[in-house]
Every structure is written in C-alpha cells, then in structure tokens.
Amino acid sequence: MTAPAATFRTCPVTTRRIHDQAESLVKINAVVSVVALLIGAIAAVLIVLTRWQAVHLLSATWFYRLLGVHGMSMLIFFIVFFEMAVLYFASTALINARLVAPKLAWFSFLLMLGGAVLVEAMMWGGKADVLFTSYVPLRASPAYYLGIILFAVGALIVTGIFFANLVVAKREKRYEGSLPLVVYGAVTAAIITVITLLHGAAIYIPTFLWSLGLMHVDPQVYRMVWWGLGHSSQQINVAAMVAIWYMLGGLTIGAVVLNEKISRSAFVLYVLFISMASAHHLLVDPGMGPAWKVVNTSYFMYMAVLASMIHGFTVPAGMELGMRLRGYTNGMFDWLRRAPWHDPGFSSLVLSVVVFGFVGGITGVTIGTEQINIIVHNTLRVPGHFHATVVSGTAMAFMGATYYLIPLVFQKRVAFWRMAQWQPYIFAGGMFIFTLSMTFAGSFGVPRRHWDITFSQAPFDVPFSPVVDLVLAVVAVGGLLAATGAFMFVAIAVASVFFGKPLGEITKGTAMVGVPQGITHPPVHAADVDARNAALHAPGRGIMGPAPGTIVLVFVFLAAFILYFFVNWKILSFVWKIG
Amino acid sequence: MHTETHTGLESPKGIWWKPAHKSEKVWVGIAFAWCMVLFAMMPLWHWKGGQNPSGIRRRVEPAAFFARTQEFIQQYQVDTDRGMPIVAPPPGSDIYLTGMSFQWTPILKLQKGAEYILHLSALDVNHGFSLYPINVNFQVIPGYDYGLRITPNASGDFRIICNEFCGIGHHTMVGRVIVEDAPATGTPGTGGTP
Amino acid sequence: MPDPVKPDEAAEQVPLGQRLFDNVFLLLGLGLLVVFVLYTGWGLWEILTLPQATLP
Numbered sequence: 001m002t003a004p005a006a007t008f009r010t011c012p013v014t015t016r017r018i019h020d021q022a023e024s025l026v027k028i029n030a031v032v033s034v035v036a037l038l039i040g041a042i043a044a045v046l047i048v049l050t051r052w053q054a055v056h057l058l059s060a061t062w063f064y065r066l067l068g069v070h071g072m073s074m075l076i077f078f079i080v081f082f083e084m085a086v087l088y089f090a091s092t093a094l095i096n097a098r099l100v101a102p103k104l105a106w107f108s109f110l111l112m113l114g115g116a117v118l119v120e121a122m123m124w125g126g127k128a129d130v131l132f133t134s135y136v137p138l139r140a141s142p143a144y145y146l147g148i149i150l151f152a153v154g155a156l157i158v159t160g161i162f163f164a165n166l167v168v169a170k171r172e173k174r175y176e177g178s179l180p181l182v183v184y185g186a187v188t189a190a191i192i193t194v195i196t197l198l199h200g201a202a203i204y205i206p207t208f209l210w211s212l213g214l215m216h217v218d219p220q221v222y223r224m225v226w227w228g229l230g231h232s233s234q235q236i237n238v239a240a241m242v243a244i245w246y247m248l249g250g251l252t253i254g255a256v257v258l259n260e261k262i263s264r265s266a267f268v269l270y271v272l273f274i275s276m277a278s279a280h281h282l283l284v285d286p287g288m289g290p291a292w293k294v295v296n297t298s299y300f301m302y303m304a305v306l307a308s309m310i311h312g313f314t315v316p317a318g319m320e321l322g323m324r325l326r327g328y329t330n331g332m333f334d335w336l337r338r339a340p341w342h343d344p345g346f347s348s349l350v351l352s353v354v355v356f357g358f359v360g361g362i363t364g365v366t367i368g369t370e371q372i373n374i375i376v377h378n379t380l381r382v383p384g385h386f387h388a389t390v391v392s393g394t395a396m397a398f399m400g401a402t403y404y405l406i407p408l409v410f411q412k413r414v415a416f417w418r419m420a421q422w423q424p425y426i427f428a429g430g431m432f433i434f435t436l437s438m439t440f441a442g443s444f445g446v447p448r449r450h451w452d453i454t455f456s457q458a459p460f461d462v463p464f465s466p467v468v469d470l471v472l473a474v475v476a477v478g479g480l481l482a483a484t485g486a487f488m489f490v491a492i493a494v495a496s497v498f499f500g501k502p503l504g505e506i507t508k509g510t511a512m513v514g515v516p517q518g519i520t521h522p523p524v525h526a527a528d529v530d531a532r533n534a535a536l537h538a539p540g541r542g543i544m545g546p547a548p549g550t551i552v553l554v555f556v557f558l559a560a561f562i563l564y565f566f567v568n569w570k571i572l573s574f575v576w577k578i579g
Numbered sequence: 580m581h582t583e584t585h586t587g588l589e590s591p592k593g594i595w596w597k598p599a600h601k602s603e604k605v606w607v608g609i610a611f612a613w614c615m616v617l618f619a620m621m622p623l624w625h626w627k628g629g630q631n632p633s634g635i636r637r638r639v640e641p642a643a644f645f646a647r648t649q650e651f652i653q654q655y656q657v658d659t660d661r662g663m664p665i666v667a668p669p670p671g672s673d674i675y676l677t678g679m680s681f682q683w684t685p686i687l688k689l690q691k692g693a694e695y696i697l698h699l700s701a702l703d704v705n706h707g708f709s710l711y712p713i714n715v716n717f718q719v720i721p722g723y724d725y726g727l728r729i730t731p732n733a734s735g736d737f738r739i740i741c742n743e744f745c746g747i748g749h750h751t752m753v754g755r756v757i758v759e760d761a762p763a764t765g766t767p768g769t770g771g772t773p
Numbered sequence: 774m775p776d777p778v779k780p781d782e783a784a785e786q787v788p789l790g791q792r793l794f795d796n797v798f799l800l801l802g803l804g805l806l807v808v809f810v811l812y813t814g815w816g817l818w819e820i821l822t823l824p825q826a827t828l829p
Contacts, residue, residue, distance in 0.1 A: 181587035250586030260595035286725035302614035309610035377716035378742035445714035447742035545602030577730035596791035637826035
C-alpha cells in the first residue's frame with residue numbers, strides 16, 4: 001500500500017517513518033500547550049501570593065478571576081493541547097502511519113485555538129467570574145460557554161481522527177501484531193476523551209442556551225453532568241500519563257513490558273470504570289443516594305484503583321527488569337542507583353510515578369471515600385490531592401516527554417541543558433512541599449477557593465490556629481518553587497523550539513550537550529537477553545521473581561496507603577454524629 | 580519464552596495473552612484484596628459508623644424553603660447577634676438553615692448530645708456548609724433540601740464557613756452555631772431552651 | 774505455571790481475550806455504556822425522582 005500524497009522522513013534515531021503533516025500538528029499543539037502553561041503559571045504565582053495571608057497580593061475580584069484563569073489554562077488548555085499532540089504522535093509516528101485527514105486536523109486545531117482564545121478573553125475581561133466549574137446558576141457571558149463548546153468540538157474531531165489513523169494504519173499494515181502498549185495507553189486516553197467530551201456537550205450546550213435565557217438548567221443536574229466532564233478530563237491525563245511512563249521507561253533505560261496481558265488489562269479497567277469517579281465531587285450532595293455514591297465513587301468496587309496499583313507495579317518492575325537485562329544485576333536496588341538521574345526524561349518519569357502514587361493516589365482514594373469526604377469536601381485537601389496527580393503526575397510526565405520530543409520531533413537540542421537537568425527536581429520538589437502542606441492545611445478545615453481566611457470583612461471572626469498561617473506560608477513557598485520549575489520548563493521549551501541549535505549528527509555512545517542520554521546512548525539489552533530473562537524468571541528465584549526491588553517498593557507504598565486510609569476513618573469517627 | 584523483552588514502544592508480535600509471573604499475580608491479588616477492603620468500609624460505616632452523608636433528600640422551591648426558615652426563626656428566636664436572629668429550637672426538632680449570598684441565616688443555638696434534623700438549602704446559588712473547627716462539610720444547592728440528623732458531641736461557639744465559591748463576596752459569608760451543655764435536670768426532647 | 778516451550782505462534786489461534794482487547798471500538802462502546810448507564814443515567818434518575826420536600 002502507498003500513502004497518497006503524504007511526505008515522510010525517517011527518524012534517524014528510532015528509524016520510524018514520520019509524516020510531515022502529523023509532525024507539524026504535534027509541534028503546533030505542543031507549542032500552544034506551553035503557552036497555556038505559561039499563562040496558568042503566571043496566574044498560579046499571583047494566587048499563591050494572595051493565599052499567603054502575610055502577602056495577600058490580589059484584590060478579591062482579581063483573585064477569583066485569576067483562579068478561574070489558572071484552572072482553565074492548566075486543567076483544560078495546557079493539558080488537552082498536549083494530549084492532542086500525544087494522540088497525533090501515538091497514532092502516526094509510533095506505528096509508522098500517516099495522518100488521514102490533515103485538512104480536518106488543521107480545522108479542528110483552529111476551532112480549539114479559537115475557543116481557547118475566546119474563553120481566555122472572557123475570563124480576563126471579567127465576563128466570566130464563575131471559576132473553572134461555572135456552577136449554574138452563577139452566570140457567565142454566553143461567549144464563554146460558546147468558547148468551551150468550540151474547543152470541545154475541535155478536540156472531539158481530533159479524537160475521531162486518532163481512531164481513523166489507527167484504522168487506516170491497520171489496513172495499510174503499518175504495524176504488525178497488536179498496537180504497542182504506549183499506543184494502547186493513548187487509545188485508553190482517547191476513549192476517555194470521548195466520554196469526557198460527550199458529557200461536556202451534554203452540559204455546556206444547555207448551559208449556553210440557559211445563559212441566553214432560552215432554557216432552565218437544574219443546579220444539581222449541572223453538577224452531576226459537569227463533573228462527567230470535569231473529573232473525566234483528569235482521567236484522560238491519568239491514562240496519557242501512564243502511557244508516557246511506559247514510553248519514557250523504554251526510551252531512557254530500556255524498560256520492558258513485564259506482561260502485556262496484565263498491563264493491557266489495567267488499561268481496559270480504566271476504559272470501563274475510571275470515569276465513574278466523577279462522583280468524587282458529589283459525595284456530600286443532596287441529589288443522589290448512598291447506593292449511587294458508593295458504586296460510582298468506588299469506580300465499581302475500586303476497579304480503576306486496582307488498575308493504577310497494577311501500573312504502579314508494572315512500570316517500575318519493567319524499568320527494573322530492563323536495567324537487569326542490561327547487566328545492572330547487583331542486589332535489590334543497584335538498577336535504581338545506576339539509573340541516569342541526570343537525564344531529565346528519566347528523573348521526570350521517576351518523580352512523576354512517586355509523587356503521583358504516594359501523594360496523589362493515596363490521598364485521592366482516601367478522600368474519595370463516601371463518608372471520609374465529609375471531612376474533606378471543598379477544603380484545601382482537595383487541591384492538595386489533585387495538584388499531586390495533575391501537576392506532579394501528569395504535567396511532570398509531559399515535561400519529561402518534551403525533553404525527548406524536542407530532539408526527536410522538533411529536531412533541536414534542548415536549550416539551557418544544565419537547567420533542564422535540574423528542572424524536574426525543582427518542579428517536583430516544589431509540588432511535593434505544596435501538596436503535602438496544602439493537604440495538612442485542609443485538615444484544619446481551611447476552605448479552598450477562598451480569598452481571605454482571616455475573614456476580615458466577615459460578620460463573625462474565625463480564629464484559625466496560628467499553625468495554619470505557618471502552613472499556608474509553606475504552601476506558598478512550595479508553590480513558588482514549583483512555579484519556578486514551570487517557568488524554567490517554559491524557557492527551555494521556547495528557547496529550544498524557536499532558537500535552539502539543530503540536533504545535528506548523533507554519534508551513538510558520545511554524550512552531547514542538549515541531547516538526553518536515551519538518544520545518545522540508546523539502552524541496549526545484553527546480547528544474551530533471552531537467557532538472562534529466563535534466568536530472572538526461573539522458579540528458583542522464588543516469589544520475588546525478576547523485579548525484587550520493585551516488590552519491596554510496592555509494599556512500602558501499600559503500607560503507607562493502609563495507614564493513611566485508616567487514620568482518616570479514625571479522625572472521622574471523632575466528629576459529630578451525622579446521618 | 581513466556582516473558583517479554585520488548586519495550587512499550589514496540590508492537591508485540593503474535594500471541595501475548597500469556598500468564599504472568601507468580602510475583603506479578605501475587606501483587607494483583609493483594610491489590611484486589613485491598614480494593615475489596617476499601618469498598619467494604621463504606622457499607623460497613625453505613626451500618627456501624629456514626630457519620631454518613633445519606634440524610635433526607637428532597638426537592639424544594641428555594642422561596643418555600645426560605646419562607647419555612649423565616650417561620651422557624653419566628654417560632655424559636657431567643658436573641659440577636661449583629662442583627663442576625665439567634666434561634667434555640669428544642670432537641671429532636673427539624674431545624675432550618677438557608678445559605679444566600681453572602682450570609683447563613685439564622686444563628687443556631689443547640690444542645691450538646693441532642694439530635695436535630697438540620698435542613699440545608701440555598702436561596703440563590705451553590706454554597707458550601709463547612710462547620711468550623713470540627714471540619715464537617717456539605718454541599719448546599721438551591722432547589723434541594725438536605726436533611727441531616729446531627730448530634731453535637733461538644734459544646735462551644737462554632738462557625739459556618741461558606742466553602743463553595745458563590746460570588747465576589749464569598750469570603751465574607753460566615754455563620755454561627757452555638758452548642759450549650761444540656762441543662763442538668765432537663766430531659767432531652769421536652770421543650771426548648773429558655 | 775507458564776508453558777516453557779516456545780509455541781509456534783503462526784500456527785496458534787489468537788486467544789479470545791487478545792482479540793477482544795485488540796478491538797478498540799468494542800472498548801469504546803463498553804466504556805461509553807458503563808459510564809452512561811451507571812453514572813449519568815442512574816444519576817439523572819436519582820435526581821429526577823426525588824420527592825417534594827414537606828418541610829416539617
């Protein structure tokens with residue numbers, strides 16, 4: 001089969017065929033995504049400097065306005081534009097395929113861009129002071145809702161193109177056998193995207209009509225359907241992030257897929273059940289009963305948590321086995337010690353896995369428990385949780401992927417290379433401080449989305465403990481550190497893409513400034529890889545199997561999880577009887 | 580070969596539907612068991628625990644709910660604080676709290692150890708009921724009556740913070756709940772606080 | 774325990790599980806079905822069948 005009228009180049013590093021139109025779309029989506037990140041990060045700095053009560057920078061109006069800008073720019077525009085890049089990349093370059101409908105793809109990009117610009121204009125102009133959630137009957141200008149609809153339609157078309165690319169690739173026999181696991185993760189993300197955007201359409205079209213005075217929208221129905229968009233969109237991130245974990249593991253240290261069946265089962269569990277967790281936001285709502293709450297908040301008996309715990313094992317175990325197959329076989333953790341910690345792709349991967357799992361995952365499952373949510377709902381514990389998932393999990397993984405996309409797709413060297421090697425540690429370190437201290441502040445009942453917890457203009461005083469002031473200062477320090485990491489990333493990405501040195505000739509085995517180690521020193525398994533693999537799986541090695549270090553790590557994780565979960569039940573048992 | 584030595588970037592050739600290594604199976608089993616514990620805790624707490632968000636959940640006209648709140652205030656008002664009525668309903672009664680931009684009305688005066696059915700609703704937009712400092716939180720939605728059986732277990736002067744963004748004055752929205760020790764001779768369920 | 778003998782993959786029938794997992798559109802359909810029935814549909818039914826308050 002020949003691909004009609006498509007021009008390709010062959011990647012000198014991975015030998016894959018890359019369609020120029022697909023590559024342009026990956027580039028443009030990634031660039032817009034970084035611009036959104038910059039807007040969101042500027043808003044973030046102003047917000048943390050306001051919640052730090054000693055500084056209290058913004059006026060109330062601008063605080064709430066920029067909180068909306070921050071949410072929309074980060075959770076929707078930064079992440080979804082990047083995901084569009086991931087979908088194009090996974091459905092073309094990774095399987096040697098072509099982009100089937102370039103014109104439609106550019107049209108949908110323009111729709112998304114137009115929608116995003118309209119939404120930003122409305123928010124900055126004070127026409128949509130309704131925050132990210134825009135709970136009806138808070139009212140924004142109709143153009144705000146229209147902008148979101150345009151953006152969502154564009155994204156839905158891209159998802160359609162993604163599936164079409166896969167179908168055509170299969171028909172044109174661009175790949176043999178099943179889709180690579182990384183692409184399978186992207187498929188998972190794409191399916192959740194469809195679920196998300198259908199909920200988006202189901203709620204934003206009526207809300208747009210409501211804003212024009214043409215129909216009624218019930219506030220509880222709005223909350224229920226809206227979170228089918230608002231929370232599921234963050235589950236797209238989870239799936240895309242896990243796909244990137246597998247990708248970065250392979251690129252940086254030759255991580256292998258431990259068992260395709262197990263890893264794919266985990267993705268299938270995501271497809272089937274993860275979107276039900278939109279109920280996390282509705283656990284103390286009056287509209288739905290306990291049966292609905294329990295079944296939905298638990299992703300049908302925690303099947304999506306099972307999936308994440310599987311990935312949480314198979315990703316590090318695949319990395320461990322990959323390292324062992326390359327000869328790093330000493331002891332439990334030699335593979336980890338001798339990993340390329342100065343490769344920002346690798347450090348991003350590890351930091352993303354660790355903070356997502358230990359902070360984001362454990363807090364998320366715990367506070368998403370029906371009854372525990374009573375002591376959590378709308379306190380700072382909620383943003384404490386989701387910054388650990390979306391920021392130090394997803395955004396960190398996307399940044400790590402970018403360090404490889406710059407040489408592989410943009411064919412440029414990574415600018416400010418020393419800074420790039422530090423960036424993941426600063427970003428993740430800042431976020432680690434930020435999320436833990438925010439969670440701690442929330443356990444005192446400090447509300448989220450609140451301009452002034454000294455309540456200086458309120459009729460009654462609310463005497464928060466002085467500890468809270470200190471903790472909020474720590475939140476600000478962590479937030480500023482993380483924002484510094486985000487600005488470093490933006491500077492690196494912009495300088496590399498627009499002003500960077502061309503990649504040039506790569507000599508395998510020779511380190512180059514601005515090129516991650518996984519490209520200059522592609523991880524190669526030992527020549528007798530099958531024999532080594534068989535030996536590592538031999539029954540004589542017992543239950544610890546091929547990845548003993550990972551087994552130790554996952555049990556540390558499980559112990560932390562169990563402890564945190566039951567401590568929260570204990571705290572809940574002390575409050576007033578409620579039922 | 581029953582295991583793979585390819586990365587996630589490569590297509591697995593042929594059949595990959597194969598059993599996993601024992602260590603992986605054991606972890607999946609343990610994770611599954613833990614998920615069942617996570618799940619079981621919720622029904623268990625409904626059965627044995629003291630804190631559940633079930634409540635009495637109803638649909639209501641915002642204006643009707645506000646009118647009922649006003650009636651409730653007239654019935655049991657004992658005092659005012661900064662122009663806000665203080666209401667002391669008898670133990671065991673249905674009590675009403677309306678959230679509106681940007682206040683909670685009325686101020687409730689309750690007895691420690693007595694059960695009340697606290698009805699929450701909003702007049703205009705979504706509000707968040709957050710009882711400070713004990714940190715109990717519920718969503719308050721216009722058009723819905725959320726009736727929660729509550730039993731204060733400590734006396735004190737509590738605050739209700741609004742923790743759902745309800746407009747630019749959101750941070751000024753604070754209400755008050757006073758819990759007093761039960762009178763030494765009083766039998767709960769008979770008559771109001773003087 | 775896994776089969777230690779390398780199977781002749783070309784000759785072997787692809788297992789049902791693998792065929793189902795490879796069917797992207799089946800997964801898409803099931804994913805939509807589960808969430809729209811258990812979350813959205815059931816949720817709407819819960820909200821819309823709430824009785825009117827009596828405000829005792």
